[in-house]
Each structure stands twice: as C-alpha cells, then as structure tokens.
Amino acid sequence: MSAQQHRNKAGFETRAIHAGYEPDAATGAVIPPIYATSTYKQDGVGGLRGGYEYSRSANPTRTALEGNIAALEEGERGFAFASGLAAEDTLVRALCRPGDHVVIPDDAYGGTFRLFDKVEQVWGLGHSPAPVSDVDRVAAAIRPGETKLVWVETPTNPLLNIGDIEALAAVTHDAGALLVVDNTFASPYLQQPLTLGADVVVHSTTKYCGGHSDVVGGALVVKDLDLAEKLTFHQNAIGAVAGPFDAWLTLRGLKTLALRMERHCDNAERVVDFLTSHPAVGDVIYPGLETHPGHEVAQRQMRRFGGMVSFRVNGGESQALAVCERTEVFTLGESLGGVESLIEHPGRMTHASVAGTDLEVPSDLVRLSVGIETADDLIADLERALD
Numbered sequence: 001m002s003a004q005q006h007r008n009k010a011g012f013e014t015r016a017i018h019a020g021y022e023p024d025a026a027t028g029a030v031i032p033p034i035y036a037t038s039t040y041k042q043d044g045v046g047g048l049r050g051g052y053e054y055s056r057s058a059n060p061t062r063t064a065l066e067g068n069i070a071a072l073e074e075g076e077r078g079f080a081f082a083s084g085l086a087a088e089d090t091l092v093r094a095l096c097r098p099g100d101h102v103v104i105p106d107d108a109y110g111g112t113f114r115l116f117d118k119v120e121q122v123w124g125l126g127h128s129p130a131p132v133s134d135v136d137r138v139a140a141a142i143r144p145g146e147t148k149l150v151w152v153e154t155p156t157n158p159l160l161n162i163g164d165i166e167a168l169a170a171v172t173h174d175a176g177a178l179l180v181v182d183n184t185f186a187s188p189y190l191q192q193p194l195t196l197g198a199d200v201v202v203h204s205t206t207k208y209c210g211g212h213s214d215v216v217g218g219a220l221v222v223k224d225l226d227l228a229e230k231l232t233f234h235q236n237a238i239g240a241v242a243g244p245f246d247a248w249l250t251l252r253g254l255k256t257l258a259l260r261m262e263r264h265c266d267n268a269e270r271v272v273d274f275l276t277s278h279p280a281v282g283d284v285i286y287p288g289l290e291t292h293p294g295h296e297v298a299q300r301q302m303r304r305f306g307g308m309v310s311f312r313v314n315g316g317e318s319q320a321l322a323v324c325e326r327t328e329v330f331t332l333g334e335s336l337g338g339v340e341s342l343i344e345h346p347g348r349m350t351h352a353s354v355a356g357t358d359l360e361v362p363s364d365l366v367r368l369s370v371g372i373e374t375a376d377d378l379i380a381d382l383e384r385a386l387d
C-alpha cells in the first residue's frame with residue numbers, strides 16, 4: 001500500500017489533512033502550491049510529466065482537492081468545478097439525454113430547481129418533484145426506463161427534511177436509475193452517502209467544505225470507475241472547472257472541516273434549545289429534535305445533525321422579515337456553511353425563484369446558518385431580534 005493509499009484508509013481528520021497530496025518532491029512544500037499555469041512543458045511530443053498537459057483537463061492544485069474530497073466521501077474519484085451548479089450541470093449532461101427524466105426533491109435548493117426547470121428542460125429533460133422523506137412517493141415518481149437519476153438532498157433546504165439514503169438507493173436501483181445525493185448541508189463529516197448506497201455525491205463546496213465564505217465551488221464524487229470515466233470526459237469537454245486558487249482555498253477549508261462541524265453542531269443545538277422555548281417562535285425545524293419526523297433516520301445515517309436551523313415566527317411574514325433585519329451577530333445574507341452566522345428569509349431570498357410553484361416555502365420561515373462564534377452571543381442576538 002502506498003503512503004497515499006494508507007492515508008485514504010485513515011480516520012476522517014487524518015484524511016482531511018493528508019489525502020490527495022504528498023509533500024512536493026522538489027521542495028518538500030507541505031501544502032500544494034497554487035499552480036497558476038495554463039499549460040505544461042512536454043519532454044518531446046506527448047512526453048507529459050505527471051500527466052499534465054493543459055489546466056482545463058487537469059491542474060495539480062485541483063488534483064489535490066479532488067483526491068482529498070474523494071477520500072473524505074469514501075469514493076474513488078472526485079471532480080472539482082467552478083460552482084455547485086456547474087458540477088450539477090456537468091453531471092446531468094454526462095448521464096442524461098433528451099427524453100430522459102429525473103426525480104428531484106419537492107423542496108430542492110432553489111438553484112437546483114431552476115437548473116432543471118429552466119435550463120435542462122429546454123433540452124428535453126423532464127423532471128418531477130417528490131418529497132425525499134417519503135420513499136413510496138419517490139418510488140411512485142420514478143418512470144421505469146425513462147428516469148435516469150433520482151436526485152436527493154438530505155437534509156433539504158430550507159425545511160431540513162430527511163431522506164433515508166439506503167431505502168432511496170434500493171428503490172432507485174430497482175428501477176435501473178442512479179441515486180444522486182446533494183450532501184452540501186451535511187458535509188462529508190456528518191454523512192457519507194456513497195457508503196449508504198448512493199452512486200454520486202454532489203457538493204456546493206461554497207458552503208461547509210470551503211467553510212469561510214470566501215470561495216464559490218462545486219464537486220462530484222463517485223465510486224464506480226465507469227461513471228468516473230464519463231465525468232472525466234465531460235468535466236474536460238464542458239470545462240466548468242475550479243481554478244487553482246479556488247481549489248487551494250477549498251482544500252484549505254477541508255482540513256478543518258471536522259473541527260468546524262463539531263462547533264456548528266454544538267452551537268446549533270444551543271440555538272435550538274433557546275428557540276423552542278421562545279414565545280414568539282412557532283415550529284422549530286432541526287433534525288436533532290426528537291419531534292422532527294426524520295429524527296430516527298437522521299440519527300442512523302448522520303454523525304450529528306448539522307448547523308442549519310429553520311423556524312417559523314409568530315405573526316407572519318412581516319415579523320419574520322423584521323427578525324431577519326434586526327440581528328447584528330447573525331448577518332443577513334444568502335448562502336450558508338461559513339464560520340460566521342447568517343440569517344435569511346427563504347421566501348424572499350434563496351427561494352424566491354420557486355414562489356408560486358409546488359416548491360414554495362412558508363412566508364413566516366426564517367433560516368439560520370449557525371456559525372462558530374460564541375454560542376451565548378448568538379443566543380443574545382436572537383433574543384434581541386425576537387423581542
């Protein structure tokens with residue numbers, strides 16, 4: 001077993017820090033350089049050093065990230081893209097053809113819904129929404145022979161519904177389709193869908209993987225080598241790749257993923273405790289609550305329950321908007337998964353594109369991305385905003 005293979009079998013934190021890169025042979029650099037180069041000198045025609053010929057096809061900084069995220073997801077191959085949506089679009093083009101069909105979550109990330117509804121559909125790919133928490137309804141939405149992908153988020157955004165990945169993989173495979181899991185909300189630290197039967201993991205690495213709100217990126221991870229070959233071809237042929245600096249930032253973020261996720265979870269649990277007893281707050285939605293309908297499944301397939309918390313504010317949309325505008329430690333903004341806490345109103349912000357469709361979210365809903373600040377400061381901030 002090579003040193004690299006050995007590292008790929010090590011514990012999560014060890015893999016996060018070492019997988020995908022050996023200290024540079026020439027200089028001993030412990031961290032991969034940002035290879036800001038588009039092309040590579042050939043030793044005679046076709047004489048490539050290390051397989052690199054042009055940076056759309058491959059770049060050493062991106063290779064390091066791709067190896068790292070593959071090891072974290074316990075997959076065989078990783079692919080890094082310019083954004084989560086670039087990863088999704090490349091995946092769909094690699095695996096679907098006009099006339100095919102995809103099942104998507106009925107509360108999918110707004111950008112994912114828009115991609116299927118406004119872009120892929122124009123090219124002849126159909127889609128049907130189904131609730132990921134109801135395996136029977138997902139199975140009923142599958143069209144045998146036509147459905148190529150069952151696309152799942154768990155937890156979903158922003159309602160934090162939980163899909164049973166093992167059960168979803170079974171019904172998907174029975175129908176000859178592939179199960180895609182968008183693992184952005186859980187991150188590979190909390191959940192590894194490939195080990196539960198999923199075929200492809202999708203990430204917006206913009207969120208927890210990068211973790212510092214300083215880079216937009218996406219990734220795909222697979223374990224099957226035929227799938228990997230198709231993705232290698234399409235990643236290069238379409239060209240929506242991560243640049244070397246973006247890859248470097250994301251790799252830097254992944255090294256501390258385990259530590260950050262533990263604190264995100266600790267703080268989210270404290271915030272949930274506070275919100276559940278507050279008189280101005282209606283339902284609190286968090287998979288760690290025993291009252292959450294997906295709690296048991298989440299407990300089985302996740303290490304902990306994550307940093308995302310949603311809640312409904314008594315008094316309707318105007319009160320929900322007011323809370324979002326009154327916090328000071330929680331920054332009003334889209335996105336999630338960074339070290340800083342964020343607050344947003346999904347109905348008017350991240351999910352505005354699904355207003356008026358079946359995917360519309362409640363207007364009194366507030367979503368928190370609980371950061372890694374001092375928990376007492378987060379609670380005091382919410383207390384002020386809710387008064």
Ligand SMILES: *Cc1c(COP(=O)(O)O)cnc(C)c1O
Binds near residue numbers: 204
């Ligand atoms: C943000 C996000 C995406 C899209 O990723 P980008 O990096 O913004 O393109 C996809 N899925 C989920 C769950 C997300 O939160």
